[in-house]
Amino acid sequence: MQVILLVNIAVYLLSWVKGGYVLWYGAFMPSRAHELWRFFSYAFVHLNFMHILFNMLMFWMFATDVCKSLGERNFTVLYLISAIFAGVFSLFFYTLGIMGHNPIVGASGALFGVMTAYAFLFPERIILMFFIIPMKIKYAIWIFVAIDLFMANNNDGVAHYTHLGGVIAGYLFMQAWSRPKKQQTFSREFFREQAQQYKQNPPLEGELYKGSSGVKEERLNEILEKINHSGLQSLNQEERDYLQWFGQQNKRRG
DSSP, X not given: OHHHHHHHHXXXXXXXXXXXXXXXXHSBOGGGTTSTTHHHHGGGOOSXXXXXXXXXXXXXXXXXXHHHHHOHHHHHHHHHHHHHHXXXXXXXXXXXXXXXXXXXXXXXXXXXXXXXXXXXXXXTOEEEETTTEEEEHHHHHHHHHHHHHHHTTSOSSOOHHHHXXXXXXXXXXXXXXXXXXXXXXXXXXXXXXXXXXXXHSOOOTTOOOSSOHHHHHHHHHHHHHHHHHHOGGGOOHHHHHHHHHHHHHHHHHO
């Protein structure tokens, strides 16, 4: 998260010195869509101080908690995918002649992806809509979408279709991220056998438990992730048994 923030600031500072070059080589231009780097570089280019200030304020408001929930790597993937997809989504409307020929700059497409992820993770949280009206994020995100749809063809200098592309990218990413992973199931007999082996061959001090440690740690992480998403009550009996078994092993080792 910090890297993305610093890159945005660094590119903006560079534009003070080489403003024309940064805009020419960094902006997304439909006529130069074959230059593939533009599909993500535009998300780091800002026109003026108020432009980057507002975008980075939005970034700070939503990105912190999303990054904590997804992890640094997944958050970076979310941000870049949202930026790229928003650019591709905009290109479609360029080809229809709806968006004219103006270049696109700014992080708003990627930010709408992050904001959608925030609404997915924390739907009941209250935000200040337009910094004034308190509203749950799960409702506010749809109002933002409706505004973009309504304002899309007003020629107001805002890439509304890019915002919509970011929303779609954020939604698809979160659907993929939250999809239950294929889990290896373990019977109660498995736990009993493992516990019996542990009793017969206890580890020496400083020695790791002899067994399929990779599978064991992976299964634990899957259960903890499920608790994080849906709460302890979402666990089935097999998962509860596994947590109890795993805790007993670590208690004995301690």
